[in-house]
Amino acid sequence: MALGQFTRQDPIQRSMLLTALYMAQEQYGYLTPEAIERVAQRLQMSPGEVYETATFYSMYRRRPMGRYVLQVCEGLSCHLAGGADNLAGYLQETLGISPGETTADGLFTLQTVQCLAACGSSPAMRVNDTLYENLTFDRVDQILSELRGG
Numbered sequence: 001m002a003l004g005q006f007t008r009q010d011p012i013q014r015s016m017l018l019t020a021l022y023m024a025q026e027q028y029g030y031l032t033p034e035a036i037e038r039v040a041q042r043l044q045m046s047p048g049e050v051y052e053t054a055t056f057y058s059m060y061r062r063r064p065m066g067r068y069v070l071q072v073c074e075g076l077s078c079h080l081a082g083g084a085d086n087l088a089g090y091l092q093e094t095l096g097i098s099p100g101e102t103t104a105d106g107l108f109t110l111q112t113v114q115c116l117a118a119c120g121s122s123p124a125m126r127v128n129d130t131l132y133e134n135l136t137f138d139r140v141d142q143i144l145s146e147l148r149g150g
Contacts, residue, residue, distance in 0.1 A: 017039070021039060030063055036050050066106055068127050068128060070109065070110050070111065071112070071125065072110070072125050073112070073115055074113065075114045077122070078122040078123065081119070087140070088110075088112055092110065097110050099112045107147070107148065118131060121134050125140070
């Protein structure tokens, strides 16, 4: 196989794809059709293969998001620990948005996800790439205030 050729079974190329998608998302803010096309060209893949991967992983965004993406786990473990529903509801009330929505100022997008890998420290929330664990409503208020610059 010539260097640079891609096969679905090539783990090095596949791992490069994940990194390239993350970098494109950082550059564009989300994975625009142009970003998908550029990644495909650079990795000598079809746009369909790139899009297929981008839609599989929840860490990739395919539409504009707020500056801060707040992810709250709605998985069974967090639910049983008593944190998921309360935290998601509190954020909805505090921010005035539902999951999948962005605040009018473009600062926050709220998402519910299946797992944050923080089952033992629920309630937990990921803000962009930072995980916050063992949250209380007061601590959530403090985090939101800090993110607002206050």
